[in-house]
Amino acid sequence: MVSDEFIYGRNAVMEFLQLKPEHVTKIYIRNQLRGKAIHDLERQASTVRVPVQRVPGKKLADLVGPVNDQGIVAAISQARYIELEDWLETIELSAHPVVLALDEIEDPHNFGAIIRTAVAAGAAAVMVSKHRQAPVSGAVMKASAGAVLKMPVIRVVNMNQALQILKKTGFWVCGADMSGEHTLWEQNYDMPLVVVIGSEEKGIRKKTREYCDMLVRIPMLNGVESLNASVSGALISYEILRQRQSKPV
Numbered sequence: 001m002v003s004d005e006f007i008y009g010r011n012a013v014m015e016f017l018q019l020k021p022e023h024v025t026k027i028y029i030r031n032q033l034r035g036k037a038i039h040d041l042e043r044q045a046s047t048v049r050v051p052v053q054r055v056p057g058k059k060l061a062d063l064v065g066p067v068n069d070q071g072i073v074a075a076i077s078q079a080r081y082i083e084l085e086d087w088l089e090t091i092e093l094s095a096h097p098v099v100l101a102l103d104e105i106e107d108p109h110n111f112g113a114i115i116r117t118a119v120a121a122g123a124a125a126v127m128v129s130k131h132r133q134a135p136v137s138g139a140v141m142k143a144s145a146g147a148v149l150k151m152p153v154i155r156v157v158n159m160n161q162a163l164q165i166l167k168k169t170g171f172w173v174c175g176a177d178m179s180g181e182h183t184l185w186e187q188n189y190d191m192p193l194v195v196v197i198g199s200e201e202k203g204i205r206k207k208t209r210e211y212c213d214m215l216v217r218i219p220m221l222n223g224v225e226s227l228n229a230s231v232s233g234a235l236i237s238y239e240i241l242r243q244r245q246s247k248p249v
Contacts, residue, residue: 005075005076005137005138006063006064006073006074006075006076006138007073007074007076007138007141007142008060008064008067008068008069008070008072008073008074008138008142009068009069009070009072009142010037010038010041010070010072011142011145011146012074012138012141012142012145012146013027013041013072013073013074014040014041014044015145015146015149016074016076016141016146016149017041017044017045017048017050017074018044019146019149019150020149021048021050023076024045024048024050024074024075024076025050025075025076026050026051026052026053026074026075027041027045027050027051027052027053027072027073027074027075028052028053028054028055028059028060028063028072028073028074028075029041029042029052029053029054029055029071029072030054030055030056030057030060030071030072031054031055031056031057032071033071033072038071038072041072057071060072060073063075064138067138067139081136081153081154081155082125082152082153082154082155083154084127084154084156084162084165084166087125087152087154088165088169091124093169093170093192096190096191096192096193096244097123097124097125097192097193098121098122098123098124098189098193098194098195098237098240099123099124099125099126099127099154099166099171099193099194099195100114100118100123100125100126100127100194100195100197100233100237101126101127101128101159101162101163101173101194101195101196101197102114102126102127102128102129102133102197102229103129103159103196103197103198103199103204103205103208104129104132104133104198104199104202104205105128105133105134105197105199105229106132106133106134106199107134107229108134108137108139108140108143109139109143109230110134110143110228110229110230111128111133111134111136111140111143111144112139112140112141112142112143112144112145112147112148113143113144113230113234114126114197114229114230114233114234115140115144115147115148115151115153116143116144116145116147117230117233117234117237117238118147118151118233118237119144119147119150119151120147121234121237121238121240121241122241123151123237124152125151125152125153125154126151126152126153126154127153127154127155127156127159127162127194128153128154128155128156129155129156129157129158129159130155130156130157132199136148136153159208160207160208160211163194163196163208163211164211166194167211167213169192170192171191171192171193171194172191172192172193172194172213172214173193173194173196173211173212173213173214174187174189174193174194174195174196174212174213174214174215174216174236175195175196175198175204175208175209175212175214175215175216176195176196176197176198176204176215176216176217176218176232176233176236177198177203177204177209177212177215177216177217178203178217178218178220178225178226179209179215179217180214180215180216180217181215182214182216182217183216183217183218183219184216184217184218184235184236184239185239186216187214187216188243189239189240189243189244190243190244190247193240195233195236195237195240196208196212197229197232197233197236198229199229203226216236218232218235218236
C-alpha cells in the first residue's frame with residue numbers, strides 16, 4: 001500500500017532523510033527557523049536531492065494540524081506495510097523470531113512506543129490489523145523516534161487468521177493477559193514466538209485469546225488493574241531478550 005503522508009519534527013525528518021530519502025518528496029521549514037540543526041537538515045536534503053521550501057507557520061499547521069512540529073514538516077510517499085506471506089519468506093525459523101501482534105491498539109503514541117521497544121529488544125516484526133488500529137503516521141513516526149523505519153510492520157485483514165497461519169508455519173502464540181496461569185517470568189520463550197498485546201481498554205479479545213497457546217500475566221500490586229499497552233509490550237519484550245541472552249552459548 002502506498003500512501004502520501006506528512007511527518008514532522010527535526011529528528012523524525014532527519015531520520016527519514018538518512019534512512020529512506022527516496023520516499024521524501026518535499027520538506028517545509030518555517031520561515032524564521034535558523035540554527036545548526038536546521039543547516040544540517042538542509043544540507044542533508046540537498047545531498048539526497050529533496051526540495052526544501054521556506055513557508056509561514058500557518059502553512060505547517062494546515063499540513064499537520066496543531067502538533068509540536070518544531071517548524072519542520074516533510075511530505076513522504078512510501079510503502080508502509082508488508083504482507084504476511086512476503087515477510088514469512090524472509091525469515092529463518094531456526095533463529096526463533098519474535099513478532100509483536102497488536103490487537104487493536106488505537107493510540108498512535110502507544111503504537112509508536114511499542115515499535116521503538118520492538119526494535120530495541122530485537123523483535124523481527126510488528127503485526128497489526130487493518131481495522132480499529134492506529135495507522136503508521138507522523139505521530140507514530142515521532143513517538144517511535146524513527147524506529148518505525150527499521151521495523152517491518154505487517155498489516156493483515158484478520159488478526160485471528162494471521163495467527164493461525166503463523167501457528168501452522170511453526171510459531172507459538174503467547175498472549176499478555178491477566179488471566180494467564182503463569183507470570184511473564186515463569187514462561188519459557190525459546191521458540192519462534194508471536195506475542196499478542198491487547199488494546200488499552202479491553203485487552204486481548206476473547207476470540208483472539210483462543211488462538212493463544214499460552215497466556216502470561218504481569219503481576220499487579222497495590223490495586224493497579226492494568227498497565228499501558230506499550231509498558232506491557234516492553235516488559236515482555238525485555239524478558240524474552242533477557243532469557244535469550246542468558247542462555248549458555
